[in-house]
Amino acid sequence: MPDRHTVISADCHAGADLLDYRPYLEHRYHEAFDAWAAAYVNPYEDLLADGAERNWNSGLRLAELEADGIVAEVVFPNTVPPFFPSASLVAPAPTREDFVLRWAGLRAHNRWLADFCAAAPGRRAGVAQILLNDIDEAVREVRRTKEAGLTGGVLLPGTPPGSGLPELHSACYDPLWAVCAELGVPVNHHAGSASPPLGDDPAARAVFMVETTWFSHRALWHLILGGAFDRHPDLRLVLTEQGTAWIPGVLDTLDHYYARLVPGDGATGTSEAKFGAGLATSVRRRPSTYWHANCAAGASFMRPHEVPLRHRIGIDKIMWGSDYPHDEGTHPHSREALRLAYAGLPAEETAAMLGGNAARVYGFDLALLAPIAARVGPPVTEIAEPLETVPPGATSPVFVRDAPVRAW
Template structure:
């Protein structure tokens, strides 16, 4: 088949493009630490110089050639194209000024302690760096703006700035874990200014795994506990945003739950629907007594809020998760490679897509690997089509089952490949 749109061989009944337009809904990036200096107020340059003189890069993959993948625009573009990806949504990865660790997982101190004002300036410097980084490749990067929840007026102002600056990825919603000193997300009245501005501007609200977990120590045991619980903490935001009435009061607001898996969604919707049913109809029960007033004030049940307003950033999606696509919603799934993390499907994304989506209707696959993200984040599929025709995975290749012998060496670093024959669990 040529790129003219005639049907590719091996896919019965399909007559769409030969190659998929792949948009990764979960990538990460940030500036090299010294790059942030020019984005800080001049009054903080001396303070920054003193801080960076003692700064030690906390993770090996932020050093040397591996680290450059976060901020080297040409290198990054080449890596993604080699992996079959034509556009990306970029979450933070590197350490902003005045932070001890990457801001995606590190929890700032309580509002009455520490250096919140400095860290806020550091986040704003990252946001301005991100706007310039995305502008280097127009139409191919959707950067996400970071905020803090300690000062909502400042957060709202920053969201407005980001929207005007062309950061089309929306806002990164931090978690509010116990011990953080932050008002829980289910307290609607407190966060209403945030929801109002996001709905007004039409920007997605992204909740990535990591920030919702309470702080833990640095021992091996702490890290294992964090690893096994971090996604569970992130899932809780879905319940909190429903219970608060946020989704009910702001029906056009769109929420994204990224790098948290996919399989949890159908079961969580069933679980919450069960409680909604008990609270609305089981007269005389404890559930009815506690929850009737709340659920009777809402128009929908939890699964319906999901279907109307929620999306999953399905990082390195597994085959078993793709099988749940109708329960999750084919129009709700947005595949992501997680580039440049250690567990990313990159540079094996072509094989990962084939493993997960073989035998599935290419129209559905096209939505999950690119179309849904393009619609939510404003990517122009017509603009991306010529690039996809050059580098995108072939539809016919993805449609065929992936043979075990075709799994690349080293692919088992990515969870998408775990559990299949020949790959260690």
């Protein structure tokens, strides 16, 4: 066991400054981009603040992550891509004409991200963006971004009620699952990507906060009950920044319903069996087995109350993340956050959750990262020491000492 942990953040965010996307657009879109950018008003305060450059300043980013004890990162999007009203995770379904421009914008982001990752070889796994309105185009973009060196996989958009898109259990997405399984591309589903628009009054914003993770969780049972993992055994799903405390209970619930729905698995004569007609042909195992075979959790700023559940979730399924550079992330107090969550655990378990699992899922080379970890990684003895005092000014929910939220 090395003296220092190799910490890989499985949840970080980045993107280009707005005008810097222009060189990454095909030339035919430049005129439209110039007109759009001239009129665009960014709705995100953090992208207008002094710290916004953390999203695209490679040198600053490396320095701050290293100071936090982090040697590598999985890079989700953050800034607004060309032709979107907001970040693509929550953009409403536009017209067909808008989709043409938005596909161009996402391809521009993916090209920029490939260069951004190449600026720190072996230390960034970029997550490519796609849309689900055109599955053939999505498949092409998965292949292109894999060839371009993006190793973080693909960001799966949500299909919220009212979006007009088929639900994720639909077989229409099979070509996407097939190419991801073929190429070993993880399918990432990030929190906030599947909630329906609720409005902007105080109650709507509060309801969004209560419901948003639940809407993101739905991808798990949609893919399981839709048979995606049966048809594509090599498909990998990662659920990121959705917490982990909900996972054991949901798996128990899914197993319960499966036993009641599927004849031959204890369901004969049950009142629910009529709803499970035909399910056994596409879902041949208990749902929890698919979690352990095909899924993982990007456990951003994992909280202390989640840690005792780690064996039920699966030690090999948990990947810690700092959520850099977001306010709710652990920067610049990641070392303290790790102590708060993982102090007193076996060092081997901590090492898996802090870096080993992410290296396996996203293809990081631990041998390449070892010299960096030897220089900046937090000492094993430091993380094993319980945290007594919360750092002043810490904003991450991991430091909240009140009763844990266990919903969903």
